[in-house]
Amino acid sequence: MSISDIFRKARAENRAVLVGCMPAGFPTVEDSIASMIAMHEAGCDVIEVELPYSDPVMDGPVIQKASDIALAAGVRTRDTLHIIEAVAKAGAPVVLMTYWNPIEKYGVNAFARDLAAAGATGMITPDLIPDEAAEWIAAADEQSLDRTFLVSPSSTDERIAMTVANCRGFVYATALMGVTGARTSVSRQAPDLVARVRHADPEMPVGVGLGVGNGKQAAEVAGFADGVIVGSALIRCVLEATDRPTGLARLRALSGELAEGVRRPEK
């Protein structure tokens, strides 16, 4: 199922899509595959695989730490593609989130080709704005991959319109001015941002990320957005567990709680 179909279906069910994020190769390649499959089985509609990068400027301490662990264990770009393939084969829709330099280094066209071959639906690019993305936009068209760019509370209406026009699949709304990481409360800026995106394009699904960590917050965000994106809180399940089975059990439990949350949107 395409990402657009997943959002359409969720809309029909009057609920939001749950997107769960996990860095590739954290803490090992095989463990990250197991985590992602568990997340999907327990209720994450879409798995967002993050390609570990040495200088993740949009990410808070949890994702930084997980990325560092993956990189220290020697994870390579080709491992990320392998992980995507394994998770997609297990039936989970997969979108890649990646900083730009690893893609530029791989070669944009070659990467788009291999990403599509691995079964990913598209790519989220936190430090690539449409202004610099001509090569990726063309490559994504060539490979029929979705493009998710970010909009932020600081974006002007003109930039929101331009960014949404360059997205396919869904647009990623960063709920607050800051880096990734669970917060105690949902940003008040988020509903306003989502409304501005809808004004620019009522059809484009909007995923909201940054700060969501539990079922209650998921329900709150599901009340105004099409997708709820959760990263740090899920990663912490693995990071803080003393052994793998505990980590997987916590991942399943939190995924279940979040999945339940997106099904009771607070209007």
Next chain:
Amino acid sequence: MSAPSLPELPSLPDLSGHFGRYGGRFVPEALVRALDELDDAYRTAKTDPIFQAEFGNLLKNYAGVPSLLYRAERLSRAVGAEILLKREDLNHTGAHKVRNVLGQALLAKRMGKPRVIAETGAGQHGVASATAAALLDLECVVYMGEMDTERQALNVARMRMLGATVIPVTNGSRTLKDALNEALRDWVASVDTTHYLLGTAAGPHPFPEIVRDFVGGIGVEARAQCLDQLGRLPDAVAACVGGGSNAIGIFHAFVPDEEVRLYGFEAGGEGVETGRHAASITGGSSGVLHGARTYVLQDEDGQTVESHSISAGLDYPGVGPEHAWLHDTGQAEYQPVTDAEAMAAFQLLCRTEGIIPAIESAHAIAGAVRIIPELSAEIGREPTIVINLSGRGDKDVHTAGAYFGILDPVETLVPGEQE
């Protein structure tokens, strides 16, 4: 000579901040509005006589600019060339960096932002930022790699004395690049009230252009001083290149002078062939780091590789995008200089001229000395070389003392502890 003004050299970057294929903006969308605001504020300031007068006044009466162009007679005789030193080491705070921080702090004021943040490696840019913030009554937060706070405890104390908050960065390699990441993370969350006072001519547009213009007086002055003192232009201009602000500052005014060769000397560390270096242009490849496309030290997957240099100020795995472009177009030549070569030049300048240079600047001296034979052969006489002495070496006395083995004779003489 009148107070220096911003150089009027248009052309690059283009409106979207590109120098050829380099530069641009590879940043989270959250920062775009702040960068646009900064760009607008700078465009207005650039043509505003009041801003220029304020900047010129601070440079002249506070920072001690224009710096001298000093004919280094004994060094010249020792190396067989006419060497002129652009004495940026004599500026207030001891380096060229004061020009940039004063310009940007004035811009921050103009934009109504009461808080500035900065990244620092050795602490020089942090000290300069804290200085400008104190002078202009701005809150100042400096991010510094934990490893660097340990290596440069004196500069941490300086910043604190000036009223700045120093935040040690404990993630990644705990050095300059991680401090920069952390400053960017702060900025993403604080753009409404905060100006990011970037320390070098790198990062996303418009920083490379703004920083270049603020430090561009170095080259404008040096060019005029050459014409004044020699009646002609030099044969070559040499500078060290880390992020590349002092180099672009002295190069820029000379770029149109085709007869003047421009040399940038990167930190070759233990040798480019060892992999332990900070020579992004001569030992790296094209990539995207900290907001711009430029030359980067990276592995085959595009992960940033740690840099190494005896000079903390050059110890950075990227370089300003305009240098990448000057390199590709052959308008400037870049070569690596090893730690050992730099330290030999450090000692040479101390002994011949009574000037203790920053180890960064010693790279420029070492490189300039290296190119003398080929330059002489090419032009058929002793060449005239302007070297940007970008900073003074007080901060490096400990490093240099350890390198030359002249620290702490007392400790090694404790009875019973000798081998």
